[in-house]
Amino acid sequence: MKCRLCWSDKAYRHTQKGLKAMIYSCLGLVPLKCHHCYHKFWMPWFMTWGQALEPPKLIEPSQAKPQQQRRCAV
DSSP: OOOTTTOOSOEEEOOOOSHHHHHHHHTTEEEEEETTTOOEEEEEGGGGTTSOOSOOOOOOTTTSOOOOOOOOOO
16 A cells, blocks of 8 residues: 555554544545554555555564575685
């Protein structure tokens, strides 16, 4: 999803709690947060169809493939 402030493609769904979040969710709004500029905003749910709302999964160093050591022939 594109951020409305910086226009980067790094805005993802953000969980919010409280009365304001409950009222906005009843109105059909989805909370989003940009991972580039940290701007928080609300978007109508129908505008999020077909958009990536979850950030990509990070690969932990233990799951990454180990680097093979290269030996130089002298």
